[in-house]
Amino acid sequence: MIIPRKTSFISLPRISVIAGHTFTQLVRMKVFYFLIIFAVLIWALKQFVLGTFTGGDTASEQQLRLLKSTSYFAMNLFSIVMAISATALLIPKDIEDRTLYTILCKPVPRLDYLIGKLLGVLLLIFVSLIFMDLLLSVMLHYNTQSLIASEISLMGAGGNSEVLQERITTLNAHGLTNNIHYATLVIFFKAAVIASVALLISTFSTSTIFTLILTIIILLIGMIQADARELILKASERGETSIISKLSMFIVLVFPDFQLISVDDGVIDGKIVPKLTLLKITIVSFFYVALYTSLSWFTFRKKEF
Amino acid sequence: MTDSGVTRDIAVEVRNLVKSYKSSFKRQTFQAVDNVSLQIESGEVYGLIGPNGSGKSTTMKAVLGLISPTAGSCRVFGADSTRVDARSEIGFLPENPYFYKHQTSAETLRFYGKLCGIRGKKLTNKVNELLELVSLEHARDRRLGGYSKGMLQRVGLAQALIQEPQLLILDEPTAGVDPIGSREIRDLILKLKSQGVTIFLCSHLLEQVQEVCDRVGIIFEGKMVNEGTLEELTEIRNQHEFIIKNASPALVQDIEDLIANNQQAEVVRSGKPRSSLEKLFIDTANEQKHNKKGNKS
Structure with missing residues (x-):
């Protein structure tokens, strides 16, 4: 008598197969071309913009600030675009092309499929961010050292050594520190949360365009919701409650707070990211990703094809 | 069962x-x-x-x-x-x-x-x-x-x-x-x-x-x-089919006469069985492949 083999509810090898395949699929869509654009952007910035800064003590810091802000802008742009478009595209495409039929007809639990797809997208973003972070680190280190050298030569041998030391400390704080990598890591966490939101929407959406638009709306809400929350709290302190404030409170509770998952502005200004903040961001991001992935599975588990 | x-x-x-x-x-x-x-x-x-x-x-x-x-x-x-x-x-x-x-x-x-x-x-x-x-x-x-x-x-x-x-x-x-x-x-x-x-x-x-x-x-x-x-x-329950190999025209005529003399039975269809177009296509393709191999050797 034939007895069907037992299939575990969740399997790491199966998830890794789907994630690996999704990563390869995206790589073959030539998304890594963006990295070439990034490298060219950084090179062009160095060649044509950074050298033009003149005058004042702050010019050196401004150069480093511009390098960091441009790089983080590109990192944020790439990771957000990839998180939304790749996640929003992959599942509807599998349904439309009927490739999902052949996958789900194998002993593959739907949760494995969803997690695999999400991890594949995140792996691609992670690898890309590592490359960008590496490039930024090299450029930042090179520029910082070059700026320090020019400060030393400007002050000359007779300069005040305390002032010089202070300048070196300030420039080093703006240069390559662990905070640079922490900011990249937080950009990755933000992309992970956005991708999990896109995953959730794509499980019930009927078209890719709907998924894209709705995810972008949630992203925008997430970016301003901290300000909204503050306004609501102030209004409630004054005893003012309306339907709009109740609705806003609901939005605050349901949608992710992307202002919370962001440290790059501080790092651009040379501030230190406290370890506790990083830990909090990590926990909050994991919570959001787990929540939205669970909800995705809940809507996807009974979906009919 | x-x-x-x-x-x-x-x-x-x-x-x-x-x-x-x-x-x-x-x-x-x-x-x-x-x-x-x-x-x-x-x-x-x-x-x-x-x-x-x-x-x-x-x-x-x-x-x-x-x-x-x-x-x-x-x-x-x-x-x-x-x-x-x-x-x-x-x-x-x-x-x-x-x-x-x-x-x-x-x-x-x-x-x-x-x-x-x-x-x-x-x-x-x-x-x-x-x-x-x-x-x-x-x-x-x-x-x-x-x-x-x-x-x-x-x-x-x-x-x-x-x-x-x-x-x-x-x-x-x-x-x-x-x-x-x-x-x-x-x-x-x-x-x-x-x-x-x-x-x-x-x-x-x-x-x-x-x-x-x-x-x-x-x-x-x-x-x-x-x-x-x-x-x-x-199955067509009230019909019977014979496929006879190497039957002479006289034998076919005898069978047809025998059926014609029976009051209940009648010949619905008779003639030579046909091959399918699929079989013809496959036989021709195989023959061509065989000839090609023969010519090469």
């Missing part, structure tokens, strides 16, 4: 299956499958035939667990088809299978093999064996984006067989395949049947269904309207 009296396992059991779909605003209900029941014994080849939109694919999807029955149940080797476990013994070839175009056929088979938990040397051997079986060794490293419909169908068949399933579900297995490929798929179905694999197939090519199936179900507007063995379904 089989003809020989041996009791077999039930591979597929569909019991009073009902599948309804609601319209967008849930005002109207469309019943795609209406109280369908069928049983497929282990090792049997079962064909489900019916016009487009009759409920064949919906029944198959219910057996595959891709949709949940509105009422009734589907079981595969005793396991509820909505459970993932039931799929460990199923190989499925969808109609017009689409795969990831960026993969080669070897990569595709490796991917599906890994999903079924096959790894290492065993997987490599299995992929090589299946590519040879479906005659795609020459195109193993070509991306599927450049494959013809028939070649994709072969890849589909190979992926369906990757985990050596005990139940093979084939939806239009020869769609887009040329007559020679179609014949090869038919031979493969018969070979798998001889190995004890249960096959559940849907096809519009009734001649093919007749060639390979032990039992057939006819579904119409969501209802099972007829079901049985091919002999039961195709």
